[in-house]
Amino acid sequence: MSLNPAPPSAGTVSRTVLVVAILVTAGVAVAGTAIAYDLLPRHAGEVTVVDDLGRPVDAPLNASRIVVLAPSIMDIVYRLGLRDRVVGIGCTVGEAGGMENEYAPNQTSLWGLNDSLCITDFPTLDTERVATLQPQLVLASTITSAQQVQQLTDTYGLPVVILAPSTLSGIVDDVAIVAQLFPVAAATATALEESLDAAIVNATNFDTYLSNGSVAIPTVFLTYGFYAGEYYTFGPGTFGQSLVDLAGGDSLSAGLPLAYEGVNATAILADQPQVILFGTSWNDPYLVANQTPSVWASSAPYWSQLNGSKIAVDVTILTEPDPTMVLALPWYLYDLHPTLYPKPSGSPP
Amino acid sequence: MPPPTGPAGSRRRAGPVAALLAVGLVAGIFLSATVGSEWIPFAAVLAILAREVGLGGGFAPCAGLAVAPSQCTVWTEIVWDARMPSILVAVFAGAALALSGGTLQGVFRNPLADPYLLGISSGAAVGAAILLTFQLAVADQATLLPVFAFGGALVPGLVIYAAASGRRRGPESLVLTGVALSALFSAVLATFLFYNPAAGLQLSFWLLGNLQAETWTDAAIVAGVVVAGGTLIALSGRELNVLQLGPAIAESVGVEATRHTRRLILLSTVVTATSVAFTGVIGFVGLVSPHVVRLIVGPDYRKVLPISALFGGVFLLVAWDLALRILPPLALPVGIPTSFVGVPFFLYLLYRRRPVGP
Numbered sequence: 001m002s003l004n005p006a007p008p009s010a011g012t013v014s015r016t017v018l019v020v021a022i023l024v025t026a027g028v029a030v031a032g033t034a035i036a037y038d039l040l041p042r043h044a045g046e047v048t049v050v051d052d053l054g055r056p057v058d059a060p061l062n063a064s065r066i067v068v069l070a071p072s073i074m075d076i077v078y079r080l081g082l083r084d085r086v087v088g089i090g091c092t093v094g095e096a097g098g099m100e101n102e103y104a105p106n107q108t109s110l111w112g113l114n115d116s117l118c119i120t121d122f123p124t125l126d127t128e129r130v131a132t133l134q135p136q137l138v139l140a141s142t143i144t145s146a147q148q149v150q151q152l153t154d155t156y157g158l159p160v161v162i163l164a165p166s167t168l169s170g171i172v173d174d175v176a177i178v179a180q181l182f183p184v185a186a187a188t189a190t191a192l193e194e195s196l197d198a199a200i201v202n203a204t205n206f207d208t209y210l211s212n213g214s215v216a217i218p219t220v221f222l223t224y225g226f227y228a229g230e231y232y233t234f235g236p237g238t239f240g241q242s243l244v245d246l247a248g249g250d251s252l253s254a255g256l257p258l259a260y261e262g263v264n265a266t267a268i269l270a271d272q273p274q275v276i277l278f279g280t281s282w283n284d285p286y287l288v289a290n291q292t293p294s295v296w297a298s299s300a301p302y303w304s305q306l307n308g309s310k311i312a313v314d315v316t317i318l319t320e321p322d323p324t325m326v327l328a329l330p331w332y333l334y335d336l337h338p339t340l341y342p343k344p345s346g347s348p349p
Numbered sequence: 350m351p352p353p354t355g356p357a358g359s360r361r362r363a364g365p366v367a368a369l370l371a372v373g374l375v376a377g378i379f380l381s382a383t384v385g386s387e388w389i390p391f392a393a394v395l396a397i398l399a400r401e402v403g404l405g406g407g408f409a410p411c412a413g414l415a416v417a418p419s420q421c422t423v424w425t426e427i428v429w430d431a432r433m434p435s436i437l438v439a440v441f442a443g444a445a446l447a448l449s450g451g452t453l454q455g456v457f458r459n460p461l462a463d464p465y466l467l468g469i470s471s472g473a474a475v476g477a478a479i480l481l482t483f484q485l486a487v488a489d490q491a492t493l494l495p496v497f498a499f500g501g502a503l504v505p506g507l508v509i510y511a512a513a514s515g516r517r518r519g520p521e522s523l524v525l526t527g528v529a530l531s532a533l534f535s536a537v538l539a540t541f542l543f544y545n546p547a548a549g550l551q552l553s554f555w556l557l558g559n560l561q562a563e564t565w566t567d568a569a570i571v572a573g574v575v576v577a578g579g580t581l582i583a584l585s586g587r588e589l590n591v592l593q594l595g596p597a598i599a600e601s602v603g604v605e606a607t608r609h610t611r612r613l614i615l616l617s618t619v620v621t622a623t624s625v626a627f628t629g630v631i632g633f634v635g636l637v638s639p640h641v642v643r644l645i646v647g648p649d650y651r652k653v654l655p656i657s658a659l660f661g662g663v664f665l666l667v668a669w670d671l672a673l674r675i676l677p678p679l680a681l682p683v684g685i686p687t688s689f690v691g692v693p694f695f696l697y698l699l700y701r702r703r704p705v706g707p
Contacts, residue, residue, distance in 0.1 A: 053488040093679060120386075123550060124561060126678040128387040128431065131423050145551055146490035147562035154564055155430045156423075258545050259484070 049180050051162045052170065053142075059159035062184045063136035069121050070141035071103050073163050075322035076178050077139070078111050079192055080185040088133045089113060090121030090143075104316045124148065131156040137181065139163060165321045167242040168329075172196045175323065196326045203246040203329045206341065210248050218336055219308075220249030221263075221273035224319050226300045230262030239321040247332035248341075249275060265301035274308045275336055279315030311335045317348060324349050363646040363656065370659035374440065377666045381436045382428050384670045386678035389424050390414060397428045435560045437568040439669045439683070440662040441575040442560075442624035443634055447661025448579050449617040450635030451642070451654050455589040456613050457520040463635035464621040467527030468505035470632070471534035473625040475541075476501020477555050481548045482541040494555075495567070499626035505530040506618025513611045523614075557682030558631035560669055567627045578620040579658055585613055586651030593648075631684050633691045634661050634668075644698050664691065 046058045066082070068074045069090035077086060092101040099108065099118055107113070119133070120126040125148045130138065138152055142164040152158045161181070163174045172193055179189030210217060222240055223231040234240020235256035244251040252271050256263070278300075280292055293312050297303055313335075317328050330344040383394045396410040411421035450463040464470050476497040479485070486493055505527060512526050538556075542549050588609045591599045596606035625631070638661040639653055646652045664687070671686040 055488050120678045123554065124559075124680060126386045127562070128385050128427050129678060131427055131431075132387050132420075134419060134423060142487065145562070146487070147494065147559075150491035151431065151562040151564065155434075156426050261545065 046159075047180055049161060049177050051177065052164045052166075052174065053162045055162065057159050057161050059161065059181055060136050062182050065133070065135045066137045066139060067119065067130055067133060067135040068139050069119075069125070069144055070139075070163070070320075071107060071316070072320040072322035073139045073141065073174075074103075074107070074111055074113075075320070075324055076163075076175055079323055080175070080178060080182065080188050082178075082182060082185055083111060086117065087135055088119045088130065089117045090125070090140075091115075091118035092122040093120040104314075107316065127151050127156070130158070137161065139178070165239055166237050167239060168200055168246055168321075168326050169242070170239065171321055171323060171326050172200070192323060196323055199326050199329045200246065203248075203333060206333055206337075207246065207248050210337075210340075215337075215340065217248065217250045218274040219252055219271065220244045220247075220275045220277060220336065221252045221268055221271070221308075222277040222318070223263075224279035224315055226265075226296075227262065229265050229301050231265060231268055231300070232260070232262050235259045235261055239325070240319075243325065243329075243332065244277075246329060247336050249336050269302045269305055272307055276306060276308050276310045277313055277318065277332075277335070278310060279318040280312040309335075314348070363649075363652040366642075366645055367652075367656050367659060370656065370663055374659060374663050374666070377663055377670075378436055378440065381439075381666055381670050382432050384673050385427065385432055386673070386680075387424075387427060389428065393421075393424060394428050397425050398433075401425070401429045430565065434563040434565050434568040435669065436666065438563040438571050438624075438627055439560050439665045441568070441571045442628045442631065443638075443661035443663070443665025444579060444658040445571070445575045445620040445624040445661070446631060446635035447638035447642075447657040447664070448575075448582050448654060449621040450637075450661075451639030451650070451657040452582050452585075452589065452613050452617045453635075454639055455592065455650055455653075456610050456617075457524045458593060459520060459524050460640065461636070462524060462527075464617070464625070465630070465632050465635065466531060467509060467524070468529075468531035468534055469502050469527075469618055469621050470625055470630045471531045471538065472505040473498040473502035473622060474556055474630050475534045475537050477629070478538050478541040478548075478552055481552050481555070482545045484548070491562075495626035498629075499622050501534075502622030502625050503618060505534070506614065506622065510611055510614045510618065513607065513614055554682055555629040557684035558629040558687070559680070560628055560672075560683055561680045563627065571624055571627050574623040575620050578616050578623075582613065582616050582620070583654045583658065585609065586649070586654050589613070589650035589654070593650075628683070631665065631687060633684075633687045634665055637691050637695045638664055641695065641698055 047061050048056050048058050050056050064085055065087045066077070066085050067088040068077055068086055074086070074089065077083060089099070090102060091099045099113065099115055102122075103111075103113055119129045121144065125144050127148055130152060135158060138158050138160045140149065140160055140162055142162060144160075144162075149160050149162070152160050161177065163177065165171045165174050175189055175193050175196065179186055179193075182189075221231070221233065222244055223233050225232045233253045233256070234243075235253050235258050238259045241251055241254060244253075252268075252273050253263070278296055280296070293310075296310075296312075317325055327349040330341070331348045333341040334343050379395065379398060382398055383389065383391055393410045393414065396412075400410065410424060411418070414421075416424075446464060449469075453462040453464070453467060454460055456462070476499070477494055479501070480490060480494055480497040508530060509523055509527055513523055542552065588599075588604050591602055591604045592606060592609065599606045599609075621635070639657045642653050642657045642660050646656055665683065668686040668690060669683050671690065672681040672683045675681055675686070
């Protein structure tokens with residue numbers, strides 16, 4: 001008997017490749033089957049809406065228990081009279097005052113929010129908590145990761161509608177989506193859509209007037225924070241751009257490669273925007289330490305050398321794409337064109 | 350010359366160690382089902398598991414508990430449809446990383462070899478980063494993320510596989526190829542993060558490993574590939590033992606070094622890529638598990654590989670439990686506890702006794 005084992009046959013490698021190919025094919029097949037299962041029609045009697053990611057979502061009409069995972073969506077829900085149906089809201093944890101870091105005090109008092117509603121949603125969503133609340137509908141933004149949206153949908157069978165508008169008109173569309181889900185609020189939604197449309201039409205008409213005349217369009221830089229020497233802003237394809245456009249400004253961020261990014265302070269200094277819209281807060285514990293006019297003046301790079309008009313805007317109005325932002329359009333128009341646009345009465349919504 | 354088999358004491362320990370790990374793994378799977386952000390009574394968890402694995406409908410999860418039937422249904426979904434897939438992915442991914450690490454250490458005869466060092470994990474990270482940084486197919490990201498990560502992981506593995514074809518390519522060259530690719534992918538990743546810092550948070554969670562949103566489909570794919578590929582790897586222990594003697598001696602006893610090297614690199618790449626695609630990058634498991642097992646049972650790869658798989662499964666499962674318990678209700682990236690727990694444990698074993706092999 002030979003001590004040497006028989007040499008492997010010449011086909012060893014090809015067999016291995018074959019096994020690997022079969023494994024990969026099997027994996028793809030399993031995944032494909034799962035996807036196909038997801039595409040099967042669901043229960044009758046539900047409404048199907050197409051959310052802001054273009055996904056068709058089947059959801060029950062007039063859900064009595066809803067989870068809301070973004071303040072901008074809460075604004076819509078509240079304005080449509082659906083607050084009583086909210087059983088959970090997204091809150092940040094890891095810092096003192098998880099709710100206060102996502103909701104401004106005026107929002108928590110107006111909307112009747114408290115810590116008992118909190119679901120940890122940052123940096124990751126506590127999906128078990130969402131499931132335990134047994135909602136019939138989850139309204140989320142793109143802050144919630146795609147994997148966790150999939151888990152809510154596939155594992156817990158919860159309909160998740162993503163509301164993440166990229167324009168101010170998209171905010172009106174989101175109101176319409178929520179109205180589709182809640183026919184009970186149809187009349188309120190129609191009235192809200194009309195007022196939002198009116199604000200947008202008014203701004204559009206003013207923009208047309210500006211473009212037809214000899215009025216110079218001011219260059220605008222919108223920033224909601226600074227970090228590591230960079231000003232953070234809204235790039236192309238965002239509601240922030242839409243806001244500046246409708247307010248009659250020429251956004252310096254329009255040519256950025258990404259939707260949300262920081263701009264080097266020296267670049268802003270070189271551009272010398274004529275108007276700087278910057279986010280502020282006097283209430284939020286985190287933002288107080290980072291975003292007040294005095295903090296901007298003392299800490300934002302080259303702040304004193306920026307010669308344009310510096311206009312402080314409540315960060316919740318500046319960064320949350322909701323009906324409040326649209327209804328604040330007259331104030332933005334006045335801020336950018338104080339000699340042309342009449343000063344609105346009262347205070348911003 | 351006989352291949353390395355280790356001292357007799359080590360050989361005798363293999364059976365009990367394997368049995369202990371197997372029992373620990375099964376117990377760990379059941380115990381891990383009780384860990385999560387929502388508190389569910391232990392008895393209810395066990396009853397849910399017993400009923401779902403087919404031990405009979407007599408198990409009433411909420412019998413004697415003052416909870417509504419709908420709440421009981423949610424508990425079943427949490428335990429069976431959310432926690433169990435994550436647990437199984439942890440077990441099989443841990444096994445895959447440990448098997449892959451042990452195999453690559455043997456193939457390259459280098460104690461530092463593991464999927465991370467050779468760029469397989471970095472390749473997966475770049476694949477995921479492409480999807481997240483450039484916000485491609487946002488509506489289908491959950492489905493596409495594993496696909497992109499898998500594709501990225503295959504790139505360095507296949508490059509090393511191709512490089513291994515050359516007969517004059519020694520293990521050192523292959524390891525250095527992997528190290529160079531890993532460095533390249535790290536630079537690409539850093540560029541992506543610099544390009545789009547806003548994607549950094551989601552990406553950083555993925556880069557440190559996340560088992561939070563696994564599904565039964567994920568678990569089935571990972572388990573299928575790891576069981577099939579891992580079995581082929583584990584059955585190659587004899588060839589790996591012979592390869593430790595060098596390619597010339599291996600050839601003289603009928604083991605075709607190049608052929609087996611390429612085959613094992615390919616299998617290791619596929620099982621690692623599949624795991625990393627669903628878990629994100631999890632460091633240390635692939636490096637440490639084979640070393641720990643080798644310290645206990647000796648250098649014989651016929652024992653090291655299957656026992657490493659068991660050890661890796663237990664290790665990642667424990668790490669996942671810790672990730673859920675450290676800052677509840679947050680689920681930490683699982684790569685954090687693997688390093689915090691694994692490094693001290695590894696150093697303790699390393700300095701407690703003289704290391705063996707590979």
